[in-house]
Amino acid sequence: MDMNNIGVYSIYKLMQDNQIQFSYKGPITQDILISLGDSIKEKLHREDCDAKVVRKVFAILVEAAHNILKYSSEKTQLDEKNKSAGIGLIGISKTLYNEFAIFSGNLVSTTEAEEIRRRLEHINTLSKDELKQSYSTQLKQGKLSSDGSAGLGLYEVARKSGRPIEFSFSAIDDEHVFFELKVYVKVED
Amino acid sequence: MEKMRISASKYTPEIIYDPATYTLSIEGESWPENAFDIYMPLLEKLEAYFRKPGQSLKVDVMLDLMNTSSRIMYRELINLLQRAHDEGHSVEMKWFYQAGDEDMQEDWEELMEDCSLPYHIVEREE
Numbered sequence: 001m002d003m004n005n006i007g008v009y010s011i012y013k014l015m016q017d018n019q020i021q022f023s024y025k026g027p028i029t030q031d032i033l034i035s036l037g038d039s040i041k042e043k044l045h046r047e048d049c050d051a052k053v054v055r056k057v058f059a060i061l062v063e064a065a066h067n068i069l070k071y072s073s074e075k076t077q078l079d080e081k082n083k084s085a086g087i088g089l090i091g092i093s094k095t096l097y098n099e100f101a102i103f104s105g106n107l108v109s110t111t112e113a114e115e116i117r118r119r120l121e122h123i124n125t126l127s128k129d130e131l132k133q134s135y136s137t138q139l140k141q142g143k144l145s146s147d148g149s150a151g152l153g154l155y156e157v158a159r160k161s162g163r164p165i166e167f168s169f170s171a172i173d174d175e176h177v178f179f180e181l182k183v184y185v186k187v188e189d
Numbered sequence: 190m191e192k193m194r195i196s197a198s199k200y201t202p203e204i205i206y207d208p209a210t211y212t213l214s215i216e217g218e219s220w221p222e223n224a225f226d227i228y229m230p231l232l233e234k235l236e237a238y239f240r241k242p243g244q245s246l247k248v249d250v251m252l253d254l255m256n257t258s259s260r261i262m263y264r265e266l267i268n269l270l271q272r273a274h275d276e277g278h279s280v281e282m283k284w285f286y287q288a289g290d291e292d293m294q295e296d297w298e299e300l301m302e303d304c305s306l307p308y309h310i311v312e313r314e315e
Binding site for chain 1: 199200220221222253254256257258260261264287289290291292299302
């Protein structure tokens with residue numbers, strides 16, 4: 001692609017029109033999350049956002065980012081100890097309905113996409129109480145895993161949001177699907 | 190029994206475990222990508238500590254943020270302490286949360302559901 005054709009203004013306008021507070025695309029690492037976390041917290045505090053809402057937004061962002069870090073099928077090798085990090089996109093925007101939308105997108109394999117879809121469809125059928133029940137049952141039964149999340153992250157996200165998780169999948173090629181996730185949190189609790 | 194002291198990072202809490210004073214205190218944020226690595230050494234030390242009969246331990250935990258991976262490890266910590274309590278050790282727990290942080294208050298209440306060991310959930314004023 002010709003460098004001169006990068007439409008910086010189109011990126012600017014897209015972010016402006018959609019009230020995107022920030023967005024990052026690249027390898028997701030803890031270091032990236034620390035700096036994103038600091039700047040989001042600072043920005044939201046400056047806008048007099050309720051500390052409780054800021055914590056909620058960041059907690060959801062962390063779960064979404066960790067999903068990419070661990071499960072994105074697009075990975076990059078980091079220097080230290082041959083560790084790899086998943087590549088994806090995360091961000092926060094404001095909706096017309098006075099909500100924050102925490103969004104993420106990354107490539108997953110076609111088979112994983114089915115598994116994720118099944119899980120999310122199930123989560124979205126659960127009431128608040130069922131979600132709580134299902135979550136704590138899984139937590140109690142949860143085997144100690146060195147992977148560390150045991151598929152509970154999406155339950156956590158749904159509970160924090162309090163409204164259905166929006167998601168979609170678009171086929172990229174025979175093996176890969178782009179997985180999009182949107183989670184909403186009310187600006188005022 | 191040796192003391193254990195791990196400094197806080199931006200996403201892991203300070204952990205101070207001191208068998209000489211019968212205390213374990215944890216304070217900070219907890220959102221590592223893999224909490225297993227952070228908490229497993231502590232759990233192993235506690236397992237060893239409770240092998241001797243009649244031990245006592247006071248546990249204070251103050252967290253600002255807890256991700257799913259950490260929650261799984263706190264569930265393990267609670268299970269371990271509940272077992273110790275059932276075996277006759279003296280265990281006392283205090284869970285702190287920041288003033289107004291109802292999410293964290295609920296998190297602790299849920300984690301302690303069905304537990305019979307003595308505990309308090311305490312709101313910490315700014």
